[in-house]
Amino acid sequence: MKNIIRHRDSAYLAMVAPSAILLVIITIIPILATFYISLHFFNPTSTRQFGWVGWENYGYLLEDSRYLNSLRVMLWLIVIPVALQITLGMALAIALKEKLAGTSWMRVLFLLPAVIPPAVSGLVWKLFIVPGAGGVTYMGSLLGIDLQLDLLSSPNSALFVIIVCSTWVGTPFVALLFLSSLETISKDLYEAAHLDGAGWLQSHWSISIPIMRPVIMTVMVFRILEALAIFPIIFILTGGGPAGSTEPVNYYAYVSGFQYLKIDYAATIIVSFFVILMVFCAPFLIRIARAAR
Amino acid sequence: MKLSPSEKLLCYIVMVAFTIILIAPIAWLLSSSFKDQLGIFQSPPVLVTANPTLDNFKEVLGDKQFIAAFWNSMIIGVSTVIITMLFATPAAYGLSRMRSKAKVGLLSWVLLVRAAPGMVYIVPYFIAFNQIGLMDTKSGLVLINSVFTIPLAIWIMIAFFDAVPKEVEEAAHVDGATRIQTLLRVALPMAAPGVASTAILVFIFSWNEFLFALTMTRIDARTAAIAILDYMAFEGTAWGKVAAAGILILLPVLIFSIFIRKYLVQSAAGAVKE
Amino acid sequence: MFKKLTGVAVAVLIATTGPALAEKQFDGVKLRVLATKQAWSDTIEKLAAKFTEETGATVQFDQFSFGQAVQKITIELTTKSSAYDLVFVSGSDVAQYTPGGFLEPLSAHLGNRDIVKNDPNLADFIPATLRLFQDSDGEQYALPHFAATQIMFYNADKLKAAGFDKPPATWAELYDYCGKLASPGNPCTAMRGKPSVSENMWYYSQMMYGYGGRFFKDYPNDMTPTVNSAGAVEAAELYAKLLNDFGIPGSVSAGFDEVTVAMQQDNVSLVVEGAPLAGRILDAKLSKVIGKLGFALPPAGPKGRFAPFAAQGYAINAASKNKEAAAAFLAWSTSSETMKQVTLDSSFLAVTRKSVWDDAEFRKKHDYNYGHGSFAAAYEGTLQAGVEWYRLPFPEFKAIADRVGLALQEHVVGSKTAQQALDDANKDIITILKRASRL
Structure with missing residues (x-):
């Protein structure tokens, strides 16, 4: 019997093999190459030749105030948007679940931000906040206030704009994911709670959220990964500025590599980024994969 | 489980508020695409321009x-x-x-x-x-x-x-x-x-x-x-x-x-x- | 008789056009140019039909915004890609590319009459603009078409209304003027705040020099960075005050575009900005300040006046497969006739040839004299006062200036004091220099 299973699996393995081999070539090898480059000096604009420098680049990393700042920015851009997406998404899912009159079209609408090209999302928000000509000024004028805020000019408000945009992109889809999970929870559980005297919100607190905890964790991991990959929105809205206030690690890597051609240093930043990513996310991802079996 | 009127109201408030935030920037994009340069920098700005254009x-x-x-x-x-x-x-x-x-x-x-x-x-x-x-x-x-x-x-x-x-x-x-x-x-x-x-x-x-x-x-x-x-x-x-x-x-x-x-x-x- | 004559005429026609039709010098060559979006490139691209007619080579311009273009050029050159034959370069970029041999030396091509039919008459160029594209041995790597400096554009009516009958002569005076010229909703000036060697540093460096600051202790002998000297800090503080107290909204990330539009639309009283932008500021169709402006030298600091100076041009990619045709095009596009034609067809006026500056038609079109002095004269005057070492010619300068630009922005937004920001920049510059084995 065991032999038969093995035999069957080998046939399936053959179907997986082409993708597996392709993925090794297009993912593992590049990652190893990046690490290799990070141990060398490599700046084509410099008169200094390509050559081995060992861990030197990593040493510079630790002294580089711009890098340390970009770590801090990355943390902000993960923690706040993801927390907002999860809480707002849950609130919206609970509200949507009731299927109140006149709300079904919202379910379709909620798909929108998730599929809009991120570059366009950036543009949408950039246009919305243009001082004088943007929707913010318009909404202010409706309330009789002259709102000419130049939000992208100061570090804190620029970071705020990025956080708003990133939350705007992610929240509706998180809500829909939570909704589909909420709808699988048996009605009986809520009825039972109701009989025990629990109110509507209370029963969601004591029933829905504990049941959905694994789903929440999973969604969170995926949202963190999305937040790490944030690039087009920053590229278009702020270019990492002002004064580096919206420049997370991957953006700094881009600037180092493509603006200053410090290829080696860009590679070093990327390796550090990849390590951070793996340390925090890999355990969760492996758990998710195991559960999907 | 039946919702009380106030709970229903809460649901509506949450959804409507968020929907406005969701739509507003996109509506603004749409509105701006029909404005000429003057319409865009009109003060105060308007949602529906008086001179819509396909230019x-x-x-x-x-x-x-x-x-x-x-x-x-x-x-x-x-x-x-x-x-x-x-x-x-x-x-x-x-x-x-x-x-x-x-x-x-x-x-x-x-x-x-x-x-x-x-x-x-x-x-x-x-x-x-x-x-x-x-x-x-x-x-x-x-x-x-x-x-x-x-x-x-x-x-x-x-x-x-x-x-x-x-x-x-x-x-x-x-x-x-x-x-x-x-x-x-x-x-x-x-x-x-x-x-x-x-x-x-x-x-x-x-x-x-x-x-x-x-x-x-x-x-x-x-x-x-x-x-x-x-x-x-x-x-x-x-x-x-x-x-x-x-x-x-x-x-x-x-x-x-x-x-x-x-x-x-x-x-x-x-x-x-x- | 008539028949005979036409026969002769046809024969003559065939004799003159025949061989040319059959075989032009660069038939089939497709030149590709990596350019910034500017009046110059737009106009030259249109005029290039004439070059194609003469030589057979066609020319395609790929135009990007300034920042993107500069980034792409660095990448194309240093990866030795042959996709582009000609690339845009700033004078300060040459040092970045020549040590690696990324640019084609020009003198041999320009002196070869089989390639470049007419003598390019290099003596006609403003000498400093040529020198910016030479290495230490005097080899030429690009031909400049664009001579840049900054002048003061001021709205004479507004100054008069505030009780000033002449423009401010020093930075301190400029700040005092603005105190009178600005009111809520009416900023006094617009200035570049975007952190980059070609944006806020293009403005600030003259203030730093004017207050006695320098990038290095004794360039090129002693490369100890001194961007945090007392003079530099004083200049940075004044720069930030000027920007925050009297600048247009969005100054923190403004580039030359925002400044140009602010002046053009009469939103400010005065700006210190690139003289070449006069063509756009006074654009016949868009400008609201035609007839109101006066022009003056940029302000001075306590230690003197240091007008910015730079030049832009096109260079031949060393990896190009069409170097000869590229050289011919380069010479053609910067010839006196072509350059003059561009200025007449567009708002471009930053010419690099003395003969065009002296040309009556050019003077007439770009004189802009509204009773407060001639623009062309002010421009020519500042070009004389321009500092050739405004940007320093070595490969790491761009990264260093960008770093100072960032420090400047950090101070402007208030996240650091000028001293702190420049101290941090100085420290990072030491690292940059050490990595390049210059310290």
């Missing part, structure tokens, strides 16, 4: 470089879908049916690859593309897109193949069909809606890709999402054109996602179930 759309559609970029996006998107589905469909089916321990390892790996942001790969791809002449080519971008779309498609489709009843397949086996034949004649037709929606999702991913389209192109292979930057750069941002181009870029994905709205959440939900 922005005409100019964008008449811009050869933008149209070329738009077609590039189409061609790259379709090619990415074909390549991705060719690799991912058998892989997803195989993984769905596998029972041995290798499966968890493979799944974890697929998931890790899917998780890594594009920036992780950029340096070696950039160097390699310069060496082997893939810089500024559509095939180059298709290759890079596949790095992300193949794991994504595998991961999503596993759930769809899992849902195909095994009994039907057993019957096919008894009739002497090979594994590939079973996949093509039995499993694939039954999972067809899911597979099709995955293909559309792959297209959307490719259409939206920004980082590599920005760094690995000059003019020839440039995609629409990059070409739009032209309107932001020269002689002050031409907001009317930016808005019109933005609408044109999001139109295809909008139409597609309405087609697959049922599967969009289902496939993503499949990916998050535990």
